[in-house]
Amino acid sequence: MAGIVGYGAYIPRYRIKVEEIAKVWGKDANSIKKGLNIQEKSVPAVDEDTITIATEAARNALSYAGIDPQGIGAVYVGSESHPYAVKPSAATVAEAINATPVMTAADYEFACKAGTAAIQTCMAMVDSNMVRYGLAIGADTSQGRPGDALEYTAAAGGAAYIIGKEDTIANIEATYSFTTDTPDFWRRAGQEYPRHGARFTGEPAYFKHVRSATEGLLEKGGYSLDEFDYVVFHQPNGKFPIRLAKRMGIPLEKLKVGLLTPMIGNTYSGATPLGLAAVLDIAKPGEMILATSFGSGAGSDSFAIRVTENIHKNERPVQMYASRTKYLSYGEYAKHRRKIRM
Amino acid sequence: MPHRKSLASIWRRIPQRYRGESTMCLNCGRHFFPPRHFCPYCRRKSKIAPYTISGRGKVMSYTVVHVAQEGFERQVPYVIAIVELEEGPKLTAQLCAVEPEDVRIGMPVEMSFRRISEDKDDGIIHYGYKFSPILSPKK
Ligand SMILES: [Zn+2]
Numbered sequence: 001m002a003g004i005v006g007y008g009a010y011i012p013r014y015r016i017k018v019e020e021i022a023k024v025w026g027k028d029a030n031s032i033k034k035g036l037n038i039q040e041k042s043v044p045a046v047d048e049d050t051i052t053i054a055t056e057a058a059r060n061a062l063s064y065a066g067i068d069p070q071g072i073g074a075v076y077v078g079s080e081s082h083p084y085a086v087k088p089s090a091a092t093v094a095e096a097i098n099a100t101p102v103m104t105a106a107d108y109e110f111a112c113k114a115g116t117a118a119i120q121t122c123m124a125m126v127d128s129n130m131v132r133y134g135l136a137i138g139a140d141t142s143q144g145r146p147g148d149a150l151e152y153t154a155a156a157g158g159a160a161y162i163i164g165k166e167d168t169i170a171n172i173e174a175t176y177s178f179t180t181d182t183p184d185f186w187r188r189a190g191q192e193y194p195r196h197g198a199r200f201t202g203e204p205a206y207f208k209h210v211r212s213a214t215e216g217l218l219e220k221g222g223y224s225l226d227e228f229d230y231v232v233f234h235q236p237n238g239k240f241p242i243r244l245a246k247r248m249g250i251p252l253e254k255l256k257v258g259l260l261t262p263m264i265g266n267t268y269s270g271a272t273p274l275g276l277a278a279v280l281d282i283a284k285p286g287e288m289i290l291a292t293s294f295g296s297g298a299g300s301d302s303f304a305i306r307v308t309e310n311i312h313k314n315e316r317p318v319q320m321y322a323s324r325t326k327y328l329s330y331g332e333y334a335k336h337r338r339k340i341r342m
Numbered sequence: 343m344p345h346r347k348s349l350a351s352i353w354r355r356i357p358q359r360y361r362g363e364s365t366m367c368l369n370c371g372r373h374f375f376p377p378r379h380f381c382p383y384c385r386r387k388s389k390i391a392p393y394t395i396s397g398r399g400k401v402m403s404y405t406v407v408h409v410a411q412e413g414f415e416r417q418v419p420y421v422i423a424i425v426e427l428e429e430g431p432k433l434t435a436q437l438c439a440v441e442p443e444d445v446r447i448g449m450p451v452e453m454s455f456r457r458i459s460e461d462k463d464d465g466i467i468h469y470g471y472k473f474s475p476i477l478s479p480k481k
Contacts, residue, residue, distance in 0.1 A: 013439055046416040047438060047456040051469065055455040083467055092469060096360040096455055316477060324477070326441070335416055 002123040003168030003308070004161055005133060006065025009277045010056035011157040011264055011321035014043040016333045018152055024330045025147050032152055037238025041155040041265025043328060044141045046336055048156070050079045051089045053270070054139040055096045057160035060316045061135070062097060065162045072099040072162070073131025076121055077107050078114025078138045078269045079158075080187070093137065103131075111185060112234055113295030114138060115159070115269040120175055120301060122163035133164040140268035143337060145193035153237055155265025157321075159273035169311045170280060170289070174221035174304040178213040185296030196296075205298045206240050211248065213300035214292045221304050225250060228304075229287040232258035232275035234294035236266050257282060258291075264322055276305075278318040285309040352468055359470035362453060366393040366429075373429035397453035398476065399427040406442040413459045421445050425473050439474035450476045 017040045022029035033039060044053070054077050062069055075094040082089045090105035108114040108121075115138015122134025139158025144150030163172075184205035187194035197205075210233055218225065231254045233241035238261045245255045258275035260267075267274055272293035279289050285307055292302040328336065357363040358376055366373045367381035368389035374381075375395055381388035404423035407414075414420065421437040423445070437445060438456055451473040458470045 045438065045456075047458070047472070049457060049467075051467075052455050052457060059455075092360075095356060096469070098361050320477060338416075 001171055001173070002126040002163050002165060003171035004280070004305070005067065005164040005166070005168055006061045006162040007159060007277050007280055007314075008057045008060025008062070008064055008316065009157070009159045009274055009318045009321055010053050010060065010139075011267070011274070011318070011324075012042050012044040012048050012053070013321075013324045013326050014045060014328050014336065015040045015264075015325045016043055016328050016330070020328070020330050020333070021152055035239070036152060037242065038153055038262050038265065040263065041153060042157055042267070043333055043336055044156040049083045049141055050077070050081050050139045050158070051083055051092050053141065053156065053158040054079075054089060054093045054137045054160065057139060057158045058093055058097050058135060058137060061160040061162050064314055067133060067162065069097050069099045072133045072135050073103050074122060074125050074134040075099055075103060075105040076118035076134070076136050078110070078116070078118045078136070079107065079140050080109055080111055080114065080268055081141045081143070082107050082109070085189075094135075099135065110299060111295035111297050112236070112266070112268045112271055113293040113299055113301055115273045116291075116293040116301040116303070119161055119163060119172075119273075119303070120177070122161070123172055123175065126163050126165055133162055136161045136163060138269035138271075138273040140270050142266070142268045143193055146334075148193070150194070150196065153261070153266040155267050156270075157264060157267035157274055158270035159277045161273065167310055168308055170283070170305045170307045172303055172305050174217055174223075175301060176213055176217035176220050177299060177301045178209050178216060179299035180209070182209075182296070182298035184298055201236070201296070202240070205296060206234070206236065206294055207244060209298050209300040210234060210244060210292050210294050213302040214248070214290065217290070217292070217302035217304055223304055225290075227288050228290040229254065230257055230279045230283065230289045231255050232272055232279060232289065232291040234272050234292065234300070235259060235261035235275065236271075236294070238262035260318065260322065274318060280307070280311070281314050281317040281319065283307045283311060285311055349466060352466065355470075359458075360455070362395040362397050362471065364393055364395055365390050373427070373431055375427060375429075375431040375433055393429075395431075396428050397471070399425045399451055399473070401437070401445060401447055401449045401451055401473075402426050402432060403447065404437065404445050423451075423473065425451060436472045437474065438472040452476045
């Protein structure tokens with residue numbers, strides 16, 4: 001059975017507070033902070049992008065796993081902010097970690113769930129003995145249109161997972177997906193910023209898909225919710241996952257460890273993988289983790305994960321990156337994110 | 343790092359710039375970075391072999407750049423440092439993930455993967471290493 005052999009996280013160190021953005025647009029910061037349950041978000045440096053974030057996360061995953069990168073037979077990078085429209089992020093990442101050249105690679109895109117789709121592909125390739133190890137990464141440097149509600153949450157970060165069958169630190173016992181064509185959020189080719197169907201993003205998109213995938217996983221695997229020690233839901237804001245947990249009767253303590261958006265924002269393809277990484281950082285052998293991603297457009301991938309006795313200390317835990325902060329003014333942020341043309 | 347650099351020269355340096363691949367001399371044990379194909383100390387006795395550097399080192403000296411060359415305008419002020427690698431070689435590189443006022447001589451640093459430059463809006467993006475303070479989980 002395929003499982004996680006190693007994992008690694010990366011979050012850029014810059015942050016911008018909700019107050020700083022709200023001030024520029026004449027909005028009430030407190031009502032936004034309450035409404036979205038978010039304090040601040042991560043911002044990439046000028047010289048960081050999805051490829052550099054994915055590479056740093058992959059290097060951390062490799063040093064956690066302690067495997068020879070030449071054993072990696074597949075590299076998939078899931079993102080909605082690949083630096084190139086045509087030229088694979090995955091090839092650059094693979095080259096940087098010395099996994100090239102005998103391997104397959106591709107970039108994935110499915111709004112915020114491309115990283116978990118990459119994990120599923122690697123699971124199938126490992127289970128069918130096509131590859132010994134697969135590397136699945138979810139990473140993004142997402143942008144919201146200046147003044148748009150998404151500007152408060154669109155953040156940057158990522159996590160990488162080495163999937164294999166030997167010496168797994170956590171086994172992925174089951175996965176279940178739920179996908180429909182739903183117009184909740186999109187970005188047309190050549191457009192710099194996304195658009196969203198405003199209120200359409202909640203019930204028919206996020207809640208329906210995350211819940212359907214999660215309930216499908218429970219039924220398929222014969223699990224009850226009580227068996228899980230931790231739950232990670234995709235977190236476009238700090239509010240949605242809490243609301244869903246309440247509706248499903250999941251105690252909030254189980255959600256807390258993997259809920260990063262209130263402090264770092266929505267890292268899109270990085271969000272569920274980073275939430276899961278934060279849980280693995282503290283999980284003990286035998287514990288069970290439920291993780292369900294969501295990507296607009298729309299779909300969810302749900303996973304039942306059992307931690308094994310091979311789990312060990314992560315030298316670069318998510319919390320280390322989450323607490324490494326340097327605050328920006330809106331002007332500095334606009335320069336960073338190339339909202340100002342030079 | 344000027345713009346419109348030849349694609350061939352960017353491509354040839356990928357192993358060095360992405361992974362720190364270099365060489366050492368087996369005769370005297372000296373490590374080189376960037377790679378040398380001849381040991382200036384051993385000369386005819388040179389025994390050159392491939393070697394990948396650890397990527398860790400210390401800041402020997404540094405300067406803060408306020409007037410950037412073309413392509414680096416968004417990053418000012420930034421720091422260019424001479425870094426001594428654990429294996430011995432010294433090299434000049436940009437520092438990242440640190441404010442100029444926080445840089446110290448002797449500060450331990452490691453290679454981070456970053457965008458180095460790009461060929462306008464439609465050209466190739468050039469990736470490689472910069473040096474950042476070594477991250478430690480205890481803080
Ligand atoms: Zn020599």
